[in-house]
Amino acid sequence: MSRLSADILDALTRVNFPKGFNTAEFNDVLELDGESYPVYRADAVVVGTGAAGLRAAVELRRRGLDVLIATAGLYMGTSACSGSDKQTLFTAATSGKGDNFLKLAEALGSGGGMDADTAYVEAVGSIHTLAGLQYLGLELPEDKLGGILRYQTDHDEAGRATSCGPRTSRLMVKVLLDEVRQLNIPLLSGATALKLLRRHDDTGTERCAGLVVATGSRSQNTYGLAVILTPNVVQATGGPGEMYRDSVYPKKCFGSLGLALEEGISLANIIESQFGIGTPRTAFPWNLSGTYVQVIPYIYSADERGREYNFLAEYYRTTQELASNIFRKGYQWPFHATRTLDFGSSLVDMAIAKQQTLGRKVFMDFLRNPEPVPGDLPFDLSRLDEDVRTYLENNDALAGLPIERLRQMNPLAISLYGMHGYDLAAAPLQLAMNNQHMNGGIEVDIWGQSSLPGCHAVGEAAGTHGVTRPGGAALNAGQVFAVRTARYIAGAGQRATPETPAAFAGEALRQINTVIRQSINNDGGMSLRDIRDDIQNRMSDYAGFLCSAADISSARVQADLLKGKVYAGGIAISHAAEVSELFMWRHLALASSAVLTMLEHYVLEGGGSRGARIILDSAGGCVPDTRHGICEEWRFRPEREEDKHVKLTISYKEDTFVLNKKPLRKMIDSSKIVFEKNWPDFLTGKIYSSN
Known part of the structure; x- marks a missing residue:
């Protein structure tokens, strides 16, 4: 690789993004309590502009849906700003003798805690989602016979990794943004999701109905709020990078775990993260x-x-x-x-x-x-x-x-x-141990749909990975589920109707306005910086990759106290420009409390060290050796075999966390899938049913 010219090296590192996108225009206005709120309508809204979110938007538009992209900040987030030496895209091998999807699925789920059908979906989907990126212009390296060049990465014994260099995900974002512009998909920029909307459909089923966002524009109402009415919300907001002090995430990566918890949506495996060496934040x-x-x-x-x-x-x-x-x-x-x-x-x-x-x-x-x-x-x-x-x-x-x-x-x-x-x-180069990725997230089915019908999650927001994963598998999972989600919404999702009244969003707007009014110039409240330090220090010191079994319960108690204070109106902001961060830290206080609640439950039930977290315990059965002998301060619990075969879920209902241990979904018997018998299921849309 040393033969490369400076121009080639520069083109692969200085990746510039396209500009000139279609700006979203609101459809009507909701008048409420003397204020005017812009109302946007769409068949689907994608929240986030990382590689997974952009792919979902592109695939939705290609299928004829009226789709809107809402983003807190274009060109921000981990896809655009993060990476590694040769950032990895992990897919089925296409050079040499190819790959076996069942073996690839087994590798994806080998760390435990991952549904077998999800692993197979990611394995099979990796081929055509990768081809789609190549079609859009992603230049993956090939040999002269057309095979994609491959190498080995962590938790990968077969060598299924490939890369466009350190800016792989940024290059993915670039080609997808080009397609967003080509398809003229409207963007609502500077929009932070504050609350999901819900309503009952014609069958009496409660489902997602849109969201309230803070846009930063206060031309129509005091706090810059707007309503998006849609029967399909795709959460593509990334991971909770601000949860840890020692973090390699870009700044202002909050994710949407707290947003989901507020609506009672189930989360899975949120104690499973990755930690590793990197340059400091x-x-x-x-x-x-x-x-x-x-x-x-x-x-x-x-x-x-x-x-x-x-x-x-x-x-x-x-x-x-x-x-x-x-x-x-x-x-x-x-x-x-x-x-x-x-x-x-x-x-x-x-x-x-x-x-x-x-x-x-x-x-x-x-x-x-x-x-x-x-x-x-x-x-x-x-x-x-x-x-x-x-x-x-x-x-x-x-x-x-x-x-x-x-x-x-x-x-x-x-x-x-x-x-x-x-x-x-x-x-x-200075380095440190940092939090890098959450492998858990919003619990989804094989089509990316959460426990709230109409609300989907893709990318790092979705809890699809289980305990560990091969390096680069997250980029593949985000692309696969972006396509799957778009297919489901197009094939089985509802469509927006102009008759849907905006008035049902009124209660959510009133709740949000109350929180803001309580916080502005709240002399007794905590500042956003104090809340940040409280959350980040506790998470890094007590729930990082080093976790003491003896200390986790006290950390959970402190997180609960902060959550209670925050939700009782204990935040202070000085002006309306801080509304977005007010809700982001509010959501993160809830999400942090949920992580520590699940971690405490796991540890108290005897759970051991797994993934990228070591559970230090003076009574543990494992202890590292060093040149000078065993290191007692690092004695730890080993992982229990039975914990590999379940996933931990948590939801938040009536101010209480509800924890469950679920057996992993199995892979269906693929030998019974026959062309003539199963083709009608595809043609009639039966493949989207849960049966």
Whole structure:
């Protein structure tokens, strides 16, 4: 890859977005209590403009629906702004002998907690959703025979990953925005969803009927509110990035878990997240996976006086073992408790976190190779574990220094940081352990529909992943369910009617106005910054990747107290421009309380370490070894086998959390699916039924 010209590198890192979109126009006005509220009508509204949301909007429009996109901020969010060394799109393999969808589904669900039918849907759907992106102009790398180039990533033994470089999801957003503009889909920008609307349909079924948004424009009413009436809402708002202090999410990523909880919608597996090393959020937030660590840089810490510590040498027995496990962080990037055992790669994460608790800063230096373990031989590329040495040889990456190896394997990784003012060839890069992704979310069926009919969730907002997932599977899941959701809405969803009265939104508007009036110039209320610090510090300190079984209950109690205060009118804002954030932090206080409630329940019932969270317990049956012996402070509970076969759900009804443990949905017997017998189900729309 080092042969690439500067122009090619620049084009793959400086990805510019199209402009000039169709601005949404309101259809009528709701007069209420002396105020005027714009009312928008559509067959469907997509909330969010990440890769999943944009794909859903495009697919809905292609199927002839009148669709509206509502976004708090165009060009924002994780799809547009986040990534890693060569950000991964994980799909069925298309080079060589191809793939087996049942085996791929098994790999997707191998971490436990994932419905088997969902895993199969994502496996099968990966082929045509990927082809759709290519049709729209996403240039995935191919060999000269047309096979997509592949590599191996975390929780992936088959090598199903591919990439357009560090800006893969940004490039996906770009081609999808081009299509949004081409299809003339209207955008309502600066719109934050505050509350979902519900009403009973002709059959008496309660279903989603739209939402109230804050638009920031106060030309028609005091607080800049508007109503969107639609029988189909697609939540594509991403994950709750603001929930953690130590986070690699872009700023102002709130998600919509609290919004869903307020309406009694069921959430699934919200205690399952990913954590891993990355540059701090205060700088340029980015995941340091893949080639950043596969080139084996020197990782060290420094105290306030600038003294350096070769701290990883305190954990690994030999220089070869230390260097090989730094490399393995590339495809074993997320923390996993089992990899702290037998001198595995997650000892790196634990050691970094320990340095942070000591008040030291941790750095990755691409100008130096790892320092040796005391008493052992120095670092040498000829002394690496066989899998590591083979990988570097195959990539002609045997140069003397990490920066040279990185320039050979992935110059895009260097260009990206250079674009943000960091020269990896001149200075070390500071890093930390960060929250990166939530694998749980809104519970959905195989068509992306939530427990509230008419309300769908796609992308990170949807809880489809189970406990762990192969790296890059989230991008695929978002695309697959975006297409599935659009197909369902087009085939079985309701359509907007101009006769639907706007007056039923009045009660929701009154509730929202009451919350705002209570908060403006509320002398006894907490500021948004205080609420932010309260939530983020608690979540990072007590519900991060290191979680003490002894401390979780007290953290849950404190989260409940904050939730109670917030929902009793305990927030203070100074002006109407803060209305959107008022509701975002209000929702996040509820979502944080829900996460800690589920986590406490899981731990008290004996749940152990799984996914990217380790449950520290002095009575636990597992303890990591280090060069100096066992590390008792890191003794932890192992995962129980029975917990892999269920998913945990939570809903919020009458100010109380309701928790359930559900058996996973099974995969239907595909051998009984026969062309002639099942074709009529497709033609008549029976495939959309729940039976």
